[in-house]
Amino acid sequence: MKNPLKSSSETNLPWWRRELRFLDRALNPLSRGLMLVAAVLFALVVLFPLWRITLVAPQYQEGLRLTIYAYQLVGGNGGQDLVEINNLNHYIGMKPIEESDFVEITWLPFVLGIFVILSLRAAVLGRISQVIDILVLFTYLGLFSLGLFYHRLYTYGHDLDPKAPMTIEPFTPVIIGKNKIANFVQWSYPSVGGWLMLLIPVVLVLAVWFSRKGRRA
Amino acid sequence: MKYKFSSSIILGSILAALLGGCSAGDPETANTSGDSLAEKSFVAPGEKDEFYLFYSGGHSGQVFVAGIPSMRHIVTIPVFSPYPGTGYGFDDESRAMLGEYTWGDVHHPGLSQTDSLYDGRWLFVNDNANNRVARIDLRDFKTKQILGPIPNSSGNHGSSFVTENTEYILVATRFSVPLPKGRVAPMESYADEFNGMVSGIKVDQETGEMSLGWQILTPPFNWDLGSTGKGPSSGWAFWTSYNTEMAHETLEVNASQRDRDYAAFVNWKSAEQAVADGKAEMIDGVPVLDPSAVPGVMYFVPVGKSPHGVDTDPSGRWIVASGKLQPTTTVYDFEKVLAAIEAEDFQDTFRGIPVLNYDAIAEGEVPVGLGPLHTQYDGEGNAYTSLYIESAVAKWKLPPWTEEQRADMESIVTDKMPVHFNIGHLVVGGSDTREPYGKWLVAMNKLSKGRHANVGPSQPESSQLIDISGEKMEMVFEAYTEPEPHFAQILKVDAIEPIEVYPKAENHHPHAVWSLDEGTTWREGDTVHAKIVAVRSRFGPEKIEAKVGDKLVIHVTNIEQTSDMIHGLGISEHNINVVIDPGETKTITLDLKKPGVFPFYCTNFCSALHQEMQGYLVVEPAGETAMSQ
Numbered sequence: 029m030k031n032p033l034k035s036s037s038e039t040n041l042p043w044w045r046r047e048l049r050f051l052d053r054a055l056n057p058l059s060r061g062l063m064l065v066a067a068v069l070f071a072l073v074v075l076f077p078l079w080r081i082t083l084v085a086p087q088y089q090e091g092l093r094l095t096i097y098a099y100q101l102v103g104g105n106g107g108q109d110l111v112e113i114n115n116l117n118h119y120i121g122m123k124p125i126e127e128s129d130f131v132e133i134t135w136l137p138f139v140l141g142i143f144v145i146l147s148l149r150a151a152v153l154g155r156i157s158q159v160i161d162i163l164v165l166f167t168y169l170g171l172f173s174l175g176l177f178y179h180r181l182y183t184y185g186h187d188l189d190p191k192a193p194m195t196i197e198p199f200t201p202v203i204i205g206k207n208k209i210a211n212f213v214q215w216s217y218p219s220v221g222g223w224l225m226l227l228i229p230v231v232l233v234l235a236v237w238f239s240r241k242g243r244r245a
Numbered sequence: 246m247k248y249k250f251s252s253s254i255i256l257g258s259i260l261a262a263l264l265g266g267c268s269a270g271d272p273e274t275a276n277t278s279g280d281s282l283a284e285k286s287f288v289a290p291g292e293k294d295e296f297y298l299f300y301s302g303g304h305s306g307q308v309f310v311a312g313i314p315s316m317r318h319i320v321t322i323p324v325f326s327p328y329p330g331t332g333y334g335f336d337d338e339s340r341a342m343l344g345e346y347t348w349g350d351v352h353h354p355g356l357s358q359t360d361s362l363y364d365g366r367w368l369f370v371n372d373n374a375n376n377r378v379a380r381i382d383l384r385d386f387k388t389k390q391i392l393g394p395i396p397n398s399s400g401n402h403g404s405s406f407v408t409e410n411t412e413y414i415l416v417a418t419r420f421s422v423p424l425p426k427g428r429v430a431p432m433e434s435y436a437d438e439f440n441g442m443v444s445g446i447k448v449d450q451e452t453g454e455m456s457l458g459w460q461i462l463t464p465p466f467n468w469d470l471g472s473t474g475k476g477p478s479s480g481w482a483f484w485t486s487y488n489t490e491m492a493h494e495t496l497e498v499n500a501s502q503r504d505r506d507y508a509a510f511v512n513w514k515s516a517e518q519a520v521a522d523g524k525a526e527m528i529d530g531v532p533v534l535d536p537s538a539v540p541g542v543m544y545f546v547p548v549g550k551s552p553h554g555v556d557t558d559p560s561g562r563w564i565v566a567s568g569k570l571q572p573t574t575t576v577y578d579f580e581k582v583l584a585a586i587e588a589e590d591f592q593d594t595f596r597g598i599p600v601l602n603y604d605a606i607a608e609g610e611v612p613v614g615l616g617p618l619h620t621q622y623d624g625e626g627n628a629y630t631s632l633y634i635e636s637a638v639a640k641w642k643l644p645p646w647t648e649e650q651r652a653d654m655e656s657i658v659t660d661k662m663p664v665h666f667n668i669g670h671l672v673v674g675g676s677d678t679r680e681p682y683g684k685w686l687v688a689m690n691k692l693s694k695g696r697h698a699n700v701g702p703s704q705p706e707s708s709q710l711i712d713i714s715g716e717k718m719e720m721v722f723e724a725y726t727e728p729e730p731h732f733a734q735i736l737k738v739d740a741i742e743p744i745e746v747y748p749k750a751e752n753h754h755p756h757a758v759w760s761l762d763e764g765t766t767w768r769e770g771d772t773v774h775a776k777i778v779a780v781r782s783r784f785g786p787e788k789i790e791a792k793v794g795d796k797l798v799i800h801v802t803n804i805e806q807t808s809d810m811i812h813g814l815g816i817s818e819h820n821i822n823v824v825i826d827p828g829e830t831k832t833i834t835l836d837l838k839k840p841g842v843f844p845f846y847c848t849n850f851c852s853a854l855h856q857e858m859q860g861y862l863v864v865e866p867a868g869e870t871a872m873s874q
Contacts, residue, residue: 108806115781115805119853193854 121192303729325349476561537597674735747828787860813848
């Protein structure tokens with residue numbers, strides 16, 4: 029018996045189906061290795077800080093630091109910097125920044141764990157489609173997280189208590205870059221975990237690229 | 246442009262010539278230009294000094310901390326006197342430490358040592374007036390303990406010199422009185438009924454807690470200054486005395502009759518052992534040794550007329566003592582002292598205490614100048630002696646001396662620097678350790694007349710910074726100080742790492758509260774308690790209700806953990822002001838005697854809304870119920 033899929037003659041498929049046929053291809057050993065690397069990177073993202081926000085002012089030249097991990101929020105100087113940031117923010121009526129508000133840190137390590145498993149699965153079973161799934165899901169996760177992050181910063185900067193001692197224009201703290209808020213200069217940049225998150229899609233694309241002409245699974 | 250350039254050179258030359266012309270007639274600044282001197286002591290804004298100078302505040306009862314080389318006053322550490330600036334003496338704890346006294350007379354600060362080097366743990370200071378010793382912890386620059394009035398001790402001047410591993414702090418009686426204290430005897434019986442005492446205050450190595458170790462009964466001399474041994478003189482302590490005449494009136498004349506007075510050389514390890522062996526008699530709760538009955542504990546050493554300072558050199562071999570009424574200072578060789586004791590080479594005994602043979606133990610007399618008081622060392626074989634009458638510092642060479650030098654002792658004095666005016670103590674960093682820092686000398690002068698802008702009759706003292714790194718001493722800077730620096734200690738800034746906040750985890754105060762909603766007030770009988778939080782920029786609670794006749798106990802916690810975020814709590818018309826450092830809880834107890842609504846407020850400027858940080862103490866007239874009930 030002929031394979032019914034094959035029998036329907038490849039040339040008869042519409043062009044976009046033909047274009048997607050590479051999804052069925054197997055991963056070669058190099059790509060499988062890259063998927064192992066990706067699995068490790070996903071795991072490392074959980075361990076390393078994702079983002080760091082630093083506030084510098086004349087009387088805080090050493091800076092007040094806030095470090096965001098996938099699973100926790102850490103103030104610099106043994107946690108004291110977060111207390112200090114909240115202490116200062118109460119003058120402009122900003123809600124205290126509390127770890128419990130960051131619901132994503134309860135599920136983010138779990139989701140990253142799923143990505144570790146998916147990457148290991150792709151490394152073992154070795155299909156390009158599996159890599160593409162991870163890439164698409166991870167891009168979605170990344171954009172969703174950044175959107176959530178922006179929303180949170182927007183809310184902090186706009187949801188200000190009207191009875192606060194100091195009235196300031198509502199603002200959105202910057203996500204990447206430098207921004208001046210009153211006497212503070214705010215710096216916000218990805219940290220090790222954040223850069224690893226940017227590196228992961230590159231590894232995934234390379235895994236696909238090196239196996240683009242391989243045999244079909 | 247060129248014109249401007251050349252004219253400024255000409256102008257500069259004229260100025261230089263004028264300045265040069267001026268300084269030529271002024272020997273102490275003859276070889277220096279103001280610019281290079283300014284550079285030496287200049288510490289730019291934002292830069293830090295290299296050394297701490299802990300100088301005694303004399304009868305102000307405080308210790309002052311300045312920086313070297315800038316000589317800038319950095320902070321005042323209150324010890325024996327209340328100090329509203331830091332709220333010292335207003336809260337229950339510091340009030341209990343001060344006891345019934347509101348002043349003390351701080352003379353000689355002593356840094357704790359380990360193996361004859363500063364270890365940066367504690368600074369000890371004495372109270373010459375009320376016979377006390379205090380310990381300042383260098384972790385937070387706060388007074389932690391005041392011991393005293395010390396029994397059997399009256400006028401604690403020969404203090405607070407520290408032994409080589411901070412085993413003991415030396416204490417001695419400047420004044421002799423009938424013992425035990427509280428007993429009265431006629432003045433005419435002074436020689437027989439009055440006594441002096443030298444003591445060792447024991448220091449707990451873990452906590453720094455001070456307690457009485459041993460005391461040694463002495464004839465009624467006036468004990469003056471002390472010093473501790475190391476190296477060959479390890480285990481020994483030295484005090485000078487005046488008034489071996491045992492006069493009790495007009496000491497100025499009557500205590501200046503003998504050509505030589507006595508220093509006491511005390512083997513404190515033997516004293517410690519004798520006490521352990523039960524050879525002491527308990528007087529007023531303290532084990533007291535009679536040195537005539539316990540041989541080997543105390544020896545007398547003849548010293549030039551009416552001596553003041555006695556200072557051990559960094560090697561521990563040379564002990565230098567100066568008779569302030571003669572123009573020389575005597576260097577004793579401690580190895581010869583040990584040999585003389587071994588050979589029982591005594592020239593006399595005084596009330597059963599052996600007097601060592603002066604000629605057998607003196608290495609030589611150095612003609613330093615008029616009124617020699619104290620000697621410090623730079624660790625390079627040089628000694629620096631303050632000359633009160635001559636108003637100068639003499640630099641001279643320690644032994645060993647060559648035969649040529651011995652033949653011409655004048656040649657040993659290598660430099661002399663005038664100071665302004667009437668120097669008392671002088672200090673070289675680490676002089677009392679086995680590794681002095683050298684580099685700087687601070688002359689602490691008793692008079693500053695005419696050196697500063699006129700401030701009326703009540704004039705400050707002057708402290709002058711002298712560079713001793715070169716062959717010749719160089720006067721670099723002078724500062725004016727509150728009354729009254731006696732002695733000082735110099736410590737490298739990087740030798741310690743003081744905390745900047747009290748960590749919350751270390752606060753074990755039973756009534757500390759850490760959030761605004763925990764702050765509360767409650768009543769127990771006639772006592773109203775309040776647990777108050779101080780945080781930028783409010784108190785919580787900000788209302789305390791009580792009535793006349795109540796006792797009010799306030800526990801206020803500064804919940805900040807940020808450096809320099811200090812709050813105060815001043816209560817209007819109640820003579821209360823405490824200052825609470827970040828992470829600290831202080832307790833205040835006061836009796837409410839008058840009705841009214843009394844504001845309390847933050848006294849230590851804390852934030853942009855500091856002025857808003859306030860509350861009310863509502864005191865109802867006696868017998869009426871609180872308005873809110």
